[in-house]
Amino acid sequence: MPRHSAEVPPFLLKENQMRKLPWIGMFMAATAMPMLMTGCGPGDSASNAPKKTTNSGAGIASLEGVMEARGLTPDDMLAAAKTYVPSGQHDEAMIFASGGHSGQVFVIGVPSMRMLRSIGVFTPEPWQGWGYGSGDDIIKAGNAPGQELTWGDSHHPALSETNGSYDGEWLFINDKANARIATIDLRDFETKQILKNPVSMSDHGGAFVTPDTEYVIEGGQYATPLGWKYAPMEEYKTEYRGMVTFWKFDREAGRLDESKSFAIELPPYWQDLMDAGKNDSKGWLFGNSINTEMATGMLNEGDPPFEAGVSQRDMDYLHVMHMDKIIEIYKAGKFEKVNDFPVISLQTLIDEGVLYFIGEPKSPHGVDITPNGQYIVISGKLDPHVTIYGFDQIQKAIADKNFSSTDPFGVPVLDFDACKVAQVEVGLGPLHTQFDDKGYAYTSLFLEPAVARWSLGGEYGKLNPEEDWSLVGKTSVHYNIGHLLTYEGDTVSPKGKYLVAMNKWAIDRFAPTGPLLPQNFQLLDIAETGENMPLLYDMPIGVGEPHYAQMISIDKLKPWKVYPEIGWNPHTNQVDPEATQIGEERIERKGNEVHVYMTVIRSHFTPEHIDVNEGDTVVWHLTSVERAYDSTHGLAIPAYNMNLSIEPGEYTEIRFVADKPGTFPFYCSEFCSALHLEMMGYLRVKPAGVASAE
Amino acid sequence: MPSFLEKIVGPRIPAEERSRHRLRYLIPALPLLIAIVLIAISLFIPYWNLRLNAPQYPDGLTITSYINHLTGDVNEIDGLNHYIGMRPLDEAAQFEKSIAIAAMIGMMICLAVAIFIRSRWAILLALPTIAFPFVFLADLYYWMNKFGQNLDPTAPLSGAIKPFTPPILGRGLVGQFETIAWAGEGLILAFVASFLLMFWVLLRHWAYKPLRQLAKANRQATAAVSHA
Numbered sequence A: 001m002p003r004h005s006a007e008v009p010p011f012l013l014k015e016n017q018m019r020k021l022p023w024i025g026m027f028m029a030a031t032a033m034p035m036l037m038t039g040c041g042p043g044d045s046a047s048n049a050p051k052k053t054t055n056s057g058a059g060i061a062s063l064e065g066v067m068e069a070r071g072l073t074p075d076d077m078l079a080a081a082k083t084y085v086p087s088g089q090h091d092e093a094m095i096f097a098s099g100g101h102s103g104q105v106f107v108i109g110v111p112s113m114r115m116l117r118s119i120g121v122f123t124p125e126p127w128q129g130w131g132y133g134s135g136d137d138i139i140k141a142g143n144a145p146g147q148e149l150t151w152g153d154s155h156h157p158a159l160s161e162t163n164g165s166y167d168g169e170w171l172f173i174n175d176k177a178n179a180r181i182a183t184i185d186l187r188d189f190e191t192k193q194i195l196k197n198p199v200s201m202s203d204h205g206g207a208f209v210t211p212d213t214e215y216v217i218e219g220g221q222y223a224t225p226l227g228w229k230y231a232p233m234e235e236y237k238t239e240y241r242g243m244v245t246f247w248k249f250d251r252e253a254g255r256l257d258e259s260k261s262f263a264i265e266l267p268p269y270w271q272d273l274m275d276a277g278k279n280d281s282k283g284w285l286f287g288n289s290i291n292t293e294m295a296t297g298m299l300n301e302g303d304p305p306f307e308a309g310v311s312q313r314d315m316d317y318l319h320v321m322h323m324d325k326i327i328e329i330y331k332a333g334k335f336e337k338v339n340d341f342p343v344i345s346l347q348t349l350i351d352e353g354v355l356y357f358i359g360e361p362k363s364p365h366g367v368d369i370t371p372n373g374q375y376i377v378i379s380g381k382l383d384p385h386v387t388i389y390g391f392d393q394i395q396k397a398i399a400d401k402n403f404s405s406t407d408p409f410g411v412p413v414l415d416f417d418a419c420k421v422a423q424v425e426v427g428l429g430p431l432h433t434q435f436d437d438k439g440y441a442y443t444s445l446f447l448e449p450a451v452a453r454w455s456l457g458g459e460y461g462k463l464n465p466e467e468d469w470s471l472v473g474k475t476s477v478h479y480n481i482g483h484l485l486t487y488e489g490d491t492v493s494p495k496g497k498y499l500v501a502m503n504k505w506a507i508d509r510f511a512p513t514g515p516l517l518p519q520n521f522q523l524l525d526i527a528e529t530g531e532n533m534p535l536l537y538d539m540p541i542g543v544g545e546p547h548y549a550q551m552i553s554i555d556k557l558k559p560w561k562v563y564p565e566i567g568w569n570p571h572t573n574q575v576d577p578e579a580t581q582i583g584e585e586r587i588e589r590k591g592n593e594v595h596v597y598m599t600v601i602r603s604h605f606t607p608e609h610i611d612v613n614e615g616d617t618v619v620w621h622l623t624s625v626e627r628a629y630d631s632t633h634g635l636a637i638p639a640y641n642m643n644l645s646i647e648p649g650e651y652t653e654i655r656f657v658a659d660k661p662g663t664f665p666f667y668c669s670e671f672c673s674a675l676h677l678e679m680m681g682y683l684r685v686k687p688a689g690v691a692s693a694e
Numbered sequence B: 001m002p003s004f005l006e007k008i009v010g011p012r013i014p015a016e017e018r019s020r021h022r023l024r025y026l027i028p029a030l031p032l033l034i035a036i037v038l039i040a041i042s043l044f045i046p047y048w049n050l051r052l053n054a055p056q057y058p059d060g061l062t063i064t065s066y067i068n069h070l071t072g073d074v075n076e077i078d079g080l081n082h083y084i085g086m087r088p089l090d091e092a093a094q095f096e097k098s099i100a101i102a103a104m105i106g107m108m109i110c111l112a113v114a115i116f117i118r119s120r121w122a123i124l125l126a127l128p129t130i131a132f133p134f135v136f137l138a139d140l141y142y143w144m145n146k147f148g149q150n151l152d153p154t155a156p157l158s159g160a161i162k163p164f165t166p167p168i169l170g171r172g173l174v175g176q177f178e179t180i181a182w183a184g185e186g187l188i189l190a191f192v193a194s195f196l197l198m199f200w201v202l203l204r205h206w207a208y209k210p211l212r213q214l215a216k217a218n219r220q221a222t223a224a225v226s227h228a
Helices: A015-020 A023-031 A033-039 A042-048 A063-070 A074-083 A136-141 A233-239 A323-331 A346-351 A391-399 A458-463 B004-009 B015-020 B022-026 B029-042 B074-084 B094-114 B121-149 B185-207 B209-227
Strands: A093-098 A105-110 A115-119 A158-162 A165-175 A180-185 A190-196 A206-209 A215-219 A240-250 A255-266 A271-276 A285-289 A316-321 A336-338 A341-344 A355-360 A364-369 A375-380 A385-390 A403-406 A412-414 A420-425 A430-435 A440-445 A450-455 A471-476 A481-487 A496-503 A519-525 A535-541 A549-553 A586-590 A593-601 A604-606 A609-613 A617-624 A633-637 A642-646 A651-657 A662-667 A680-686 B048-054 B057-065 B070-072 B170-174 B177-183
Touching: A063 A074, A074 A519, A074 A535, A093 A496, A105 A549, A136 A190, A158 A206, A158 A549, A165 A549, A180 A255, A190 A255, A206 A271, A215 A271, A233 A240, A240 A271, A240 A285, A240 A323, A255 A346, A271 A364, A285 A364, A316 A364, A316 A375, A323 A341, A323 A346, A346 A355, A355 A391, A375 A391, A375 A430, A375 A440, A385 A391, A385 A430, A391 A412, A430 A481, A440 A481, A440 A496, A450 A481, A481 A549, A496 A549, A593 A609, A593 A633, A617 A633, A617 A642, A642 A651, B015 B022, B015 B209, B029 B094, B029 B121, B029 B185, B057 B074, B070 B074, B094 B121, B121 B185, B177 B185, B185 B209
Parallel strands: A255 A341, A355 A412, A364 A430, A593 A617, A609 A680
Antiparallel strands: A093 A105, A093 A549, A105 A115, A158 A165, A165 A180, A165 A206, A180 A190, A206 A215, A215 A240, A240 A255, A271 A285, A285 A316, A316 A355, A336 A341, A364 A375, A375 A385, A385 A420, A403 A412, A430 A440, A440 A450, A450 A471, A481 A496, A496 A519, A519 A535, A586 A593, A593 A604, A617 A651, A633 A642, A633 A662, A662 A680, B048 B057, B048 B177, B057 B070, B170 B177
């Protein structure tokens, strides 16, 4: 079989030759690589051949015996020993991973790579009762006008930061599909707020926090006409616009404050990822874009499709935004309202001198700032290099008005060479970069697929033995890596140690599960310097396609074991006035509303019998009077499609119209005790016309 | 004839004797003062602890009994106890708990009064404090027995768990729970006070010996005079 990728590999060419390359061919060829791998005989791809360790070590008492029986190498044993966490011991770190189409967040332990739990966010999640009686109002608040959303694509989680380091208090995540943003409280791992972006239709580049989490930044994705209006494609350049939204975070309230939030209008360049400046570059915001061509796809006969049209130019634009000044502009009221939301116009940004572009090769994906804030790393996914820009150089170019041109909208374009510090040839399809504590950067290479380690320069140069700005080594990953993450690797204080490759394809890594396969999270040990970055563990994710994730030390997290007091309402963060203590249980009728004040404890609901009339509105107030760790109850009312998770101390409330007459058992749906099956009661809805229930 | 007051309080110490053996007559006050302080401290610290260990509770469940109230995992233990039909723990010893503080203040007042009493009545005043820790344990046993032996026969697990009395000190076993009970610091102080007062009984016997001899001599002299 011919090797499609045998055309001249672009990374063999010098930088100045790059512009003439058949990029598209390379992209397509590399996308076909997995086909090659599966199509080839075992001899052709020996390094990738799956090991069939199907033999069992069960019943063998000696380590050597197990190794022999299962065909394990000493390296396998070492990897197993580095990741195994014995029963009762805890992982040292947690990953908060976007749950992709599940619309959830996944919490994973490191180094064991065990899934610890999911957190219901954008999508109804029955186990947590999320959207089945609990959190319904929060999910509803994120609905698009006139549209009930039942799925989302949770994308970029962002842990809250203090002084540029994770503080373990809050987690934000965006829904790329619908441009929603959620706030999750890390005391109870519950979603507290979902907001629909009033101006963006979709948001790939979000969420990103500023170093003290004053703002959560949500970059848009596909340009659309302002105000969600209709506009023909021919008017793309005049009517379509990109958006970046700045959500003000009120840490005291634990909510994003829409009344103090705003957006900025940008050219329709498909702004993608963002990163807020830190340390030296604090107060600035950097973002990339992928469609500076302003391609409109196969609109007319002979037009290239989006994938080609968007990839024509060798350079797109790194967006350099003076965020502090943009916030001042907003506070000074220099904005317009779009969909009743403040938007600073592109012209204002240009007039105020707070928006600059710099060329960036080519159709880039990641924009990642080094921990000291000094360097901005761009991975041009169709370019074998990462390009490093210096913050000081950018500042100087702005001060000197060292502009090479202006874009069609009048935005000044800074001179590329004046801002560039270095380029490092890392390999094919570079996407995302993170950092460690030894002066290394790590870039995911989608096409190879591999993780590249390369050395930083400047103050980082002395931390490792390698030459500054040079490729150090690569580890193959399986397969088609998207994002990667290192331990607190996007903060000012990365810890090194671990890297997780978030692979999009698993192919042969796991026992086959039909045509749809899980994603593959691969854990790498990056604690040593030099080339060696051994692969430790493969973790399948079979419930959605995680996009990005962050890893935080569990020492920084202070989760509650049980809610602080009996009757705690997780959404108001206080004891609810409607909470019921033992002995106060009752049923009260207020007109045609029937209020049930119920306590929940092992193994009974009090009261156990609820009689209402057809057409009554039932308001069911539940208080868990449990104080024992992990003594969670459920309340399932299947006839009304409801299910709740009631955690120790929690107050929760459901409301429904009893429009279905009949006799309906309700029961505890979370196995709570030896008498769990007996934890039930009856809801009787008397048909209209029969003597009324009291 | 000694006055009524003198009969209660005990003989006066002649001024000459008092100045000659000052220490001898002050020493008996010391154990009393210490006992008052110990009892006062014990009002604020635990008297008794009960810990329940089971696999589902890696940190165990603990009840701490102060002299007039319970703290710790009372609700959780009550919650578990309802399965076997045991009444809520707070219903136990309600009378004792309601009078405990007043009774102990009374005990301390008695001890304070006893400082000034050189007759044998003083021992009577100290007796409540001497008996106190023993009474506490006896009462604890009474309630543990009463609660453990009188389980609600309609409770879910009444068939599985037979009536029981967990040890008031030491280890026991109820269902999957190991029970460990031990004295709190307050009870230990009460015992120290109790033993101190037993010692005080001997001490005062020795200290007031000259007074008793003097009184005896006085009585004999008075008898001789009346016979004459």
